Amino acid sequence: MADRPTQEFGEQTSPHAGEAMRMGELEDWFVREVLPLEGVLIQYLNRGARSKADAEDLRQDLYERVCTAVRDGVPNSTRSFVFTIARNLLIDRVRHEQVVPFDTVENLDELNIAIDEPAADRVVVARQELRRLQAALEKLPVHQREAVVMRKLNGLSVHEIAQRAGIAERTVREHLADGVRTLADILYREYLTTERKL
Amino acid sequence: MTGAAPTTSQAPGRADRTDELASNFLIRQFDMDDWNQADQVELDAWLQASLAHRTAYWRLKAAWTRANRLDALRPMSVPRASSGSHWPAKIGTKLAAAIVMAALLGGGIWVSNRPASRTFATAVGERSNLQLADGSRVELTTNTTIRVSTGTQDRKVWLDKGEAYFRIVHNDRHPFVIHALDFKVVDLGTEFSVRRESDRIKVVVLKGSVQIDPPGSVADDKPVRLTAGETAVADDKSISVSRPSQNEIADALSWRSGILVFRGAPLREVVAELNRYNTAKIVIDDPKLSRLTISARLPANDVNAFARVAQNFIGLKAKYSSDEIHLSREEK
Numbered sequence: 001m002a003d004r005p006t007q008e009f010g011e012q013t014s015p016h017a018g019e020a021m022r023m024g025e026l027e028d029w030f031v032r033e034v035l036p037l038e039g040v041l042i043q044y045l046n047r048g049a050r051s052k053a054d055a056e057d058l059r060q061d062l063y064e065r066v067c068t069a070v071r072d073g074v075p076n077s078t079r080s081f082v083f084t085i086a087r088n089l090l091i092d093r094v095r096h097e098q099v100v101p102f103d104t105v106e107n108l109d110e111l112n113i114a115i116d117e118p119a120a121d122r123v124v125v126a127r128q129e130l131r132r133l134q135a136a137l138e139k140l141p142v143h144q145r146e147a148v149v150m151r152k153l154n155g156l157s158v159h160e161i162a163q164r165a166g167i168a169e170r171t172v173r174e175h176l177a178d179g180v181r182t183l184a185d186i187l188y189r190e191y192l193t194t195e196r197k198l
Numbered sequence: 199m200t201g202a203a204p205t206t207s208q209a210p211g212r213a214d215r216t217d218e219l220a221s222n223f224l225i226r227q228f229d230m231d232d233w234n235q236a237d238q239v240e241l242d243a244w245l246q247a248s249l250a251h252r253t254a255y256w257r258l259k260a261a262w263t264r265a266n267r268l269d270a271l272r273p274m275s276v277p278r279a280s281s282g283s284h285w286p287a288k289i290g291t292k293l294a295a296a297i298v299m300a301a302l303l304g305g306g307i308w309v310s311n312r313p314a315s316r317t318f319a320t321a322v323g324e325r326s327n328l329q330l331a332d333g334s335r336v337e338l339t340t341n342t343t344i345r346v347s348t349g350t351q352d353r354k355v356w357l358d359k360g361e362a363y364f365r366i367v368h369n370d371r372h373p374f375v376i377h378a379l380d381f382k383v384v385d386l387g388t389e390f391s392v393r394r395e396s397d398r399i400k401v402v403v404l405k406g407s408v409q410i411d412p413p414g415s416v417a418d419d420k421p422v423r424l425t426a427g428e429t430a431v432a433d434d435k436s437i438s439v440s441r442p443s444q445n446e447i448a449d450a451l452s453w454r455s456g457i458l459v460f461r462g463a464p465l466r467e468v469v470a471e472l473n474r475y476n477t478a479k480i481v482i483d484d485p486k487l488s489r490l491t492i493s494a495r496l497p498a499n500d501v502n503a504f505a506r507v508a509q510n511f512i513g514l515k516a517k518y519s520s521d522e523i524h525l526s527r528e529e530k
Contacts, residue, residue: 023252030253031260053211060213063253133268151229152268158229176229177221184261 021071033078034066038188041086048090058093062086136186144179147172213254219244220254224262270455315347315356322477323499325456333367334374339453340475340498360474361393363454368406380413381432386423391451398433402450410437458498465490468504469525476501483526487514 021029042059049055065085075081137145150161158176162169223241227233245252320326320338328336330346332353338344342360347353355364357378366374368387376383376392378399383392388406392399401410407425410432422437424430427447430439442450449459458475460468466488469480475498482488490512497503505523508514517524 027252027256030256035257035260051211053214056213056217057211060216060250060254063257064248064250067249067253129264130267130270133265134271137268148265149268152265153271155269157231159231173222173225173230176225177218180224180258180262180265181217181221183265184258187261187264188257 021074026067026070029070029074030063030067034063034082035188037079037082039190041082042189044083044086045090048093058089062089065089132187136183136190139186140179140182143175144182147175148179148183151176213250216250216254217258220251220258223255224258228262315345315354317343317345319343320360323475325453332369332372332374335365337363337454339363357392357394357399359394361391361453363389363391363451365389379432382411384409384411384421388426390424398431400429400431402429402447403427404447404451412437452495453498456498458496459494460496461493462491463493464488465492465525468492468494468496472496472498472501472504475499478521478523480504481522481524483524487525487527 038059041062042055045058045062046055049058062082062085066082069085070081137148140148146165147161150156150164151158156164158169158172161172165172223244226237227241245255318326318328318336318338320340320342322341324340326338328338328346330336330353334353336344336346336355339361342362343358344360344362345356345358347355353369353372353374355362355374355376357376364374364376364385366385366388368374368385374385376385378392378394379397381399383390383399383401386407386409388403388408390401390403390406390408392401401408401424403424403426405426407423410422410424410430412421412432413434422430422432422439424439427444428439428441429447429450430437432438446461449461452459458468458471460471466482469482473479478501480501492512494504494507496507501523505516505518505525508525509516514525514527517526
């Protein structure tokens with residue numbers, strides 16, 4: 001029973017959440033609607049970012065803003081909702097910082113056209129999903145991959161992985177933690193190139 | 199791929215640190231045995247501190263949950279211990295521990311040549327793969343018990359309850375026989391499943407052929423031979439053979455990858471099937487609902503997924519209690 005919808009494990013509605021959307025619902029919405037856009041979003045944010053780490057910071061800010069804003073009402077089009085917020089985020093940046101490349105603002109409108117296209121069909125059949133996961137696995141650095149394979153594919157516990165690989169449990173834990181971050185980056189960003197319409 | 203490798207020379211930004219913390223929490227919470235109340239309190243506090251923390255945690259959790267599907271690729275020789283939750287179960291039974299040891303030694307389960315039978319069982323929501331001494335493989339679905347006796351002379355399995363899929367290494371001189379109820383299902387070089395219900399058995403043949411030997415009481419009393427693509431239902435009156443479409447065969451065996459497929463099945467059947475796989479049971483409060491027909495592909499181990507379908511697509515009302523989900527008609 002990992003995800004009983006009304007009672008998310010370890011989550012409580014925060015005092016300023018309002019009645020509009022519970023945390024569990026917000027999580028569902030975020031995972032379902034926003035995360036699949038991450039590939040195009042990060043490309044977009046990269047334009048206004050000074051470095052890769054900076055782009056990630058922008059992404060974090062964006063997700064925070066999006067989840068704050070959505071509590072006032074769920075938009076019809078997540079895509080334009082999210083990109084409008086992304087655009088404002090970049091505009092704020094341009095206004096307050098001189099270091100942002102000059103072409104950012106000009107390109108915003110151009111990008112905006114592109115993002116109004118209908119979203120790709122996000123329904124993924126199990127087999128496609130499996131292929132994507134396999135492809136993602138292959139891209140993981142070797143230690144992360146070994147740990148993730150033993151955990152997720154072979155179903156071994158961290159203790160068993162440690163024994164088998166002859167390393168400390170703590171190291172296994174670190175490989176898994178690194179692995180889940182790499183995996184998220186691959187799954188949510190290389191989405192565009194691997195997605196096929198059903 | 200920011201935030202991926204810990205050894206990156208680039209000084210990580212705020213988001214990278216958030217992601218790192220979130221991933222540490224996540225792995226400790228879902229993959230370690232020692233997660234406790236204090237850890238939970240710490241996580242809750244961290245999540246409540248900022249929506250940025252929450253989105254980072256949600257994002258990684260979603261990716262980690264997706265990766266659970268990888269268990270469909272699990273090789274046969276490695277034991278499977280899928281659980282009712284999204285997260286792999288802790289392998290609990292002594293049997294499973296033995297399986298793991300065998301797997302670590304590189305083999306899978308090697309049942310010894312002793313003629314005495316050995317029992318293998320799965321709990322509700324569990325699946326398990328076995329490799330027998332003769333190289334034959336058996337996949338057990340939820341809540342299933344078999345006894346295996348593979349001596350040098352004969353190879354026998356008793357299906358005491360549940361359902362199993364067999365990939366038999368054929369040997370003309372030593373037939374492989376599955377006993378279920380009073381029937382014998384005899385391998386003739388094949389892959390097939392046998393399911394035992396209270397008063398009948400169902401056999402689905404994917405490859406090769408099998409023979410069903412009825413007990414003396416069955417009317418026509420003759421062995422029935424099934425070939426690839428055929429299914430049979432045998433009870434104490436008759437054995438009826440049918441040849442469904444390839445898709446239907448695949449649907450009937452989809453439990454092997456943790457999926458249940460229904461095409462125009464009555465709700466009560468769907469619920470009964472899901473309840474085989476889950477400790478949290480679905481209860482239909484309104485008997486009239488039982489006759490609703492459902493077509494769906496559902497994850498076997500996720501009753502909540504079904505409850506969501508019931509609510510969002512069929513318009514039923516779902517009420518959750520501690521270990522039951524009650525379905526009723528939406529009151530208008």
